[in-house]
Amino acid sequence: MRGLYVGRFQPFHKGHERVVDDIMDDVDEVVVAVGSAQKSHTLRNPFTAGERVSMITKALEDRDETVYAIPVEDLNRNAVWTTHVRSMCPPFETVYSNNPLIVRLFEEDDVEVRECVLFERDRFSGRVIRERMRDGGDWRALVPDEVEKVVDEVDGVRRLRDLDADDY
Amino acid sequence: MRGLYVGRFQPFHKGHERVVDDIMDDVDEVVVAVGSAQKSHTLRNPFTAGERVSMITKALEDRDETVYAIPVEDLNRNAVWTTHVRSMCPPFETVYSNNPLIVRLFEEDDVEVRECVLFERDRFSGRVIRERMRDGGDWRALVPDEVEKVVDEVDGVRRLRDLDADDY
């Protein structure tokens, strides 16, 4: 059985990692759909899909179960979004999400959705991590070592700071 | 070091598999970019990106090296295509291709391209396999066992035959 986990993963952090491990207790393989794949270089979406695929694959490569990290571009048409995701990913039976829109869309599509309890949500949050990157806070403790490495390789902290003035 | 192998993989066959194995002799990890990801259900592109990702991942999952199977949608703008591929895939140093357009585009982008010698090209060819599927010929011998299984699961042969009348 395969489970789908959808997110933007800007960046992939320890909270996401914990969710994947929980999903792995239920299913044999996990499809991680990297949403808004075409977005990058903004304060809210700093990393490219390729960078996010690297983060996810590296962070999870010691797991026994197969993980598929699949970039999925936005279509900007909610009514066809679940079908679009299904066309881009290996088949899955269950969806794991806490996002109300995603839950609703898959429910209207008669796909089983399970709530995934987020681990220390206030702390392990993409927004918090991006803010710490910009402000010089400690973001490194919040992401897996492999993600830290990817962020450093692409000089991600400087990228975020350079963009800082732009989004307002 | 990472190598990129681009194709449509309609379907992934033993010729492709052989190329991936040759690339693995050169590099540590292989990124397989599944091109024209948004296309499916035509005689020339019968399988969805998700189905093609399944084929590739399953056929190569016993290899020691990491394989990334990444759907890449067409932008229909050749001048930005290599940059688009790079934004969707983990970073790579070398490209493997025999397609003249792909070779040319990556060369203009100053990326190293290596010719990959196709194994028995006339036999192991997507076009030949699709024709055999439609005509009742023996396509099974031309694809890895795992691909055969994916094709059967999605009832791929019947799909191709149903579409047969339409492309003309």
Next chain:
Amino acid sequence: MRGLYVGRFQPFHKGHERVVDDIMDDVDEVVVAVGSAQKSHTLRNPFTAGERVSMITKALEDRDETVYAIPVEDLNRNAVWTTHVRSMCPPFETVYSNNPLIVRLFEEDDVEVRECVLFERDRFSGRVIRERMRDGGDWRALVPDEVEKVVDEVDGVRRLRDLDADDY
């Protein structure tokens, strides 16, 4: 003579219905262009184009005049928008709108635009109705019976409430 009435109709309400009736006093046939047709499942645009076409057609089917309910997708290019609308709709001579952008665009295109006086605008408003749906207020009094029925059939109130957490 044919008149055009453009809106998003999220949902179609009694204020819209009154405008259509007023337009029917001027013209023989009314084209109701359902704008942002590709949008749905958001707090601001909960209903699909198909659901909105159902609402409009059902609410107006007892009128003697012909009504065309036509979904029109956004092109996100204001400069060609009026031409796009004209290519999707039966020909019309007069446009009815209170939206400043629509008025301006059709005036630059030398199409006659007539102000349509909105009936009790504060009460009959898509925003008010969507808020009442979410908050448990009385939205039913503000829409034609046929619209109420469509909303119930697609479980629209629950859809809006499920989405509520997401737009912020």
Next chain:
Amino acid sequence: MRGLYVGRFQPFHKGHERVVDDIMDDVDEVVVAVGSAQKSHTLRNPFTAGERVSMITKALEDRDETVYAIPVEDLNRNAVWTTHVRSMCPPFETVYSNNPLIVRLFEEDDVEVRECVLFERDRFSGRVIRERMRDGGDWRALVPDEVEKVVDEVDGVRRLRDLDADDY
């Protein structure tokens, strides 16, 4: 019960009209989806969606049953096409088509598809009618009177002839 009939209707002819009448024997309301809505002014797709909606509505306006003529733009993604059609049209239970791709896509989507027997297919054919328009043959006998009127109003025959040199 509602039935869906999909076509390009370039132009709507007596063969289409006969199919709609047959569908009306089965269902209470007919949704006529005007495909490739964004195309016009080519030899194969001479008429705009708006012109085609006019043809269909006028040709069928004396029928007792409700007909919805709905422009549907191409997404160029077969895997999401049926979902796209459903988002743009009022809900339908049965699809009527002879096109192998459409039949296949709706069958994969678990929608019931019924074969619609085309009336004198060689004679009542969009291609034949467009050729006659260009070559000066008798196309008028092949379309309903109301369609003839729409074609004349937009000077459709001259449009086709003007475009004749271009498609080759």
Next chain:
Amino acid sequence: MRGLYVGRFQPFHKGHERVVDDIMDDVDEVVVAVGSAQKSHTLRNPFTAGERVSMITKALEDRDETVYAIPVEDLNRNAVWTTHVRSMCPPFETVYSNNPLIVRLFEEDDVEVRECVLFERDRFSGRVIRERMRDGGDWRALVPDEVEKVVDEVDGVRRLRDLDADDY
């Protein structure tokens, strides 16, 4: 008064140059719209919009009249194409073209179109020049010196030959 001259200019040749000079006899300024701007690196469209703008500007820079070379991307919607061109270009009163589709579209848009007599059409033709580039024939005599220079700078002949195998 301003005139519009639309083409793909793959590449800009002496036949085009002659047409521009004829147009300059009629009008004060010439807008040269570089169509299919997003296309490049194919046998039929080898040069980018930027390369084509360079060719046109350089070839015409000694003329007294102002020339605007404006890239215009395809919208793939003929019904809005003239409006799209007008939104991207400085205002013009007259269009010069021999292309039946362009003539037809501007005539339906009530813009004056004048036939521009092509100078030795069989010889000065983009298709002929591209074929000569691929086959080693004398293309240099058919283009202005400045165009020859741009083609050489981007190694255009080798680009075309590299792409040769691909389009079939």
Next chain:
Amino acid sequence: MRGLYVGRFQPFHKGHERVVDDIMDDVDEVVVAVGSAQKSHTLRNPFTAGERVSMITKALEDRDETVYAIPVEDLNRNAVWTTHVRSMCPPFETVYSNNPLIVRLFEEDDVEVRECVLFERDRFSGRVIRERMRDGGDWRALVPDEVEKVVDEVDGVRRLRDLDADDY
């Protein structure tokens, strides 16, 4: 040597003009890329690309150096944006910008970026000018005479005021 100057130029004002003159001290030719070319008729982007090209070309036509005013549409994919700009414009060696995103994107693309000191930024600002147009303030002193003329020809002040109610 050629320099690139990117902006939205809503409208082109004396601050922009001063930057172009400074760039002309460094380079032989200036490419002015008119960004968000597809946008117009909003409070933030009132003018079409064609109107902006007119403003720029007219305001700079007495300069000795060649100026290319090139509309560039948004792709909404930051990762390929610089490549897109390069495909639409004549080749350039240096980029002039103060926008953090543009600086960052070209730096990641290994293109030299030079800071261009904005002349009296608080005064010569698109936002300030658009506000003055709406509020009846003196915008004319802030733009070159040729720009004033273009704005008047398209009745730009009235356009902005008509749109005023809409963006909120």
